[in-house]
Amino acid sequence: MPYSEQQIRGLAINFLRFHYKLRPRYGGSGTRIVDKPHYYQGVLIDARLAYQRPDRTYFIATVEATSLDRRDEILYRVNYWRIGIHALVLSCALAAAFVWWGGGARVPEWNLYAVFGSPRVYGVLLLSFAALFVTVAGLLSRLRGYRYIYAVDQFKHFYADAQWVAYDAEIFAPDTWRTRRQYRELERQCVKYGFGILAVEADKVVRNVMSPSRIDQFSGHRSLLPRWLARAESVAPPQPALPPPELEETDPLALPPPPPALLPARPGRPSVYRHPRRAQLLLRARLRRWYRSLFPDELRRRPGYYKLGWWVFLLGVPAVVMFGWGLYRQSTYSPLAVAGGRYAEPDLDMLESTRDPAPALDPESGEFQRSNDSLTAEGEEPAATRPGVALVATDRIEDLELLRRYQIDERGGAMVDYDCVPLYQQEAPVFILLFGRYQSFETARAWALELNRLYGSVVTVAATDCVLPEGTGYLLYLDQPTTDEGTANYIARSFAREFGLGVEIIEIE
Structure with missing residues (x-):
C-alpha cells in the first residue's frame, strides 16, 4: 500500500x-x-x-x-530550457566565428553572398543555423549536468x-x-x-x-540567510483552489516578535551607514527578485530549472552582435577598392589586356632591356658560332673501348669514367641538351673542348648506350641532365638568346 x-x-x-x-x-x-x-x-x-x-x-x-x-x-528530467539557451548561445558563437573566417568576411571564397547569391543565401543561412543548433543541442543533451x-x-x-x-x-x-x-x-x-x-x-x-x-x-557558497531577509525573500507559491489544511506559511520554530519599543525613536544616521552589510544584502535581494521576474511563473515551483549562468550573457550578447555584424559586412562586400579599406582589392581597369596591349617603350640611356623571346625572326635558325675544325689538339686515349663518359667542368677540368649508369634506366624522364652525334671520340672531345672554351659551360661526351637504349658512337650534350622540362627549355633558350647556339632537347624515358 x-x-x-x-x-x-x-x-x-x-x-x-x-x-x-x-x-x-x-x-x-x-x-x-x-x-x-x-x-x-x-x-x-x-x-x-x-x-x-x-x-x-x-x-x-x-x-x-x-x-x-x-x-x-x-x-x-532533462532540462530542455537550459539546453536550448546554451545551444543557442554556442551556435551563435560558432556561426559568428564562421562568418568572420578568412579575414573578416572580406575574402570572396568565404563570402556567402558571393558564393550562393541572394536570396538563396538566406535559405542556406537558416538551414545551416538550424542544423548547427540541433547538433549542439543533441550533444549537450547527452551530458549529465542537464538532468534536473x-x-x-x-x-x-x-x-x-x-x-x-x-x-x-x-x-x-x-x-x-x-x-x-x-x-x-x-x-x-x-x-x-x-x-x-x-x-x-x-x-x-x-x-x-x-x-x-x-x-x-x-565549499561554503550556500550562506545561511538572516531571518529578516528570508521573510523578505519568501514568495508564496500560487495558491491552489483548495489549499491543503496542513500547509503552514510561517516558520513554527521562528522566534517570537520583539516587544514594541517603549521609548520613541530618535533621529540618527541613515541605516545605510549604520548597517552596510544589511544594505548590501537588501540590494542583492532586490536584484535577485528582479532577475527572477524575467522568467516564467513556473520558476517558483521548479527551483533552479530556469537558472542561467553569467557566462550565457557574457558570451551570448557579443556572439549575437558579432554574428549580425558579420552578416551585414558579408552582404555589403564589393571587390572595388574602398578608401582606407584594409581588404580592398586594386582596380585593374588601368592595366593592359591581351586585346589592347600597351605600346613598347624604348630603353632609356644606360638601361638594360632583356627580352624573354628569341632574338631571331620566326622560321630562322639561330646562327651558332661553331668551329669549322678542331682547334685544340688532344692526347690520345688508348682505352677507348672501355671509356664510357668524358666530362669537362666549367673551369676546364676533365673527368673520365669507365663505367656509367644509363640515363634511360632512371625512374623519372630525363632531359638533355644535345649538341651533336659523332662516330669517333677524338672529334667529339675536340668539339667539347672548344665549346667549353667559348661558352664556359659544362660539356659531356658520353657513349650512346649510356644515354639511349640503342645506338653507336658518342653523344655531345651541354650542361647537366635534368628531370624538369621547364629548366631544360630555359637553358636552351638562354644559349640561343645569349650566344646564338642552337641545341636539341631530347627526352629520355
Whole structure:
C-alpha cells in the first residue's frame, strides 16, 4: 500500500530523532521538530529537525518527502530550457566565428553572398543555423549536468547541516532499465552534493540508504540567510483552489516578535551607514527578485530549472552582435577598392589586356632591356658560332673501348669514367641538351673542348648506350641532365638568346 506524503514525513522525522538521539546537546536541551510543510529561509520544505549543540549553535536537518503520486520530484528530467539557451548561445558563437573566417568576411571564397547569391543565401543561412543548433543541442543533451531533479535542486538553494530525501520505495520497485537509470541518477547527485537518502519500505520500515556528508560540498557558497531577509525573500507559491489544511506559511520554530519599543525613536544616521552589510544584502535581494521576474511563473515551483549562468550573457550578447555584424559586412562586400579599406582589392581597369596591349617603350640611356623571346625572326635558325675544325689538339686515349663518359667542368677540368649508369634506366624522364652525334671520340672531345672554351659551360661526351637504349658512337650534350622540362627549355633558350647556339632537347624515358 503506498504511503501518503504526510506519513513519509512522520516516519522520516521519527527516524531522524533516533538517528541524532546520542548527539551532544547544550544543557540537556531536547529536539525540536516540525513535520508539516513550512517556509525555511524563503524555501518551502516538508519537515525539519533542530537541536542546540554544546557551543549553543543549532544543528538543523531538513527532509524532502516524496510519495508515489509525487514521484516526479525525485525522478530526473532533462532540462530542455537550459539546453536550448546554451545551444543557442554556442551556435551563435560558432556561426559568428564562421562568418568572420578568412579575414573578416572580406575574402570572396568565404563570402556567402558571393558564393550562393541572394536570396538563396538566406535559405542556406537558416538551414545551416538550424542544423548547427540541433547538433549542439543533441550533444549537450547527452551530458549529465542537464538532468534536473526537483528535490536535489531545492536543497541547493539554502543551507542546512544535514539534508535528507525520503521517498516511498514503491517508486523504484519496478525493475526496468528506465527505473534503474533514474535511481542511479538520484544516487549520483546526492553523493555529489552530500545529501542523504531514506527509503520508506513496507511495514513502515525506514532504511538508511545514504547518510549526508558532514562536510559542506558547496565549499561554503550556500550562506545561511538572516531571518529578516528570508521573510523578505519568501514568495508564496500560487495558491491552489483548495489549499491543503496542513500547509503552514510561517516558520513554527521562528522566534517570537520583539516587544514594541517603549521609548520613541530618535533621529540618527541613515541605516545605510549604520548597517552596510544589511544594505548590501537588501540590494542583492532586490536584484535577485528582479532577475527572477524575467522568467516564467513556473520558476517558483521548479527551483533552479530556469537558472542561467553569467557566462550565457557574457558570451551570448557579443556572439549575437558579432554574428549580425558579420552578416551585414558579408552582404555589403564589393571587390572595388574602398578608401582606407584594409581588404580592398586594386582596380585593374588601368592595366593592359591581351586585346589592347600597351605600346613598347624604348630603353632609356644606360638601361638594360632583356627580352624573354628569341632574338631571331620566326622560321630562322639561330646562327651558332661553331668551329669549322678542331682547334685544340688532344692526347690520345688508348682505352677507348672501355671509356664510357668524358666530362669537362666549367673551369676546364676533365673527368673520365669507365663505367656509367644509363640515363634511360632512371625512374623519372630525363632531359638533355644535345649538341651533336659523332662516330669517333677524338672529334667529339675536340668539339667539347672548344665549346667549353667559348661558352664556359659544362660539356659531356658520353657513349650512346649510356644515354639511349640503342645506338653507336658518342653523344655531345651541354650542361647537366635534368628531370624538369621547364629548366631544360630555359637553358636552351638562354644559349640561343645569349650566344646564338642552337641545341636539341631530347627526352629520355
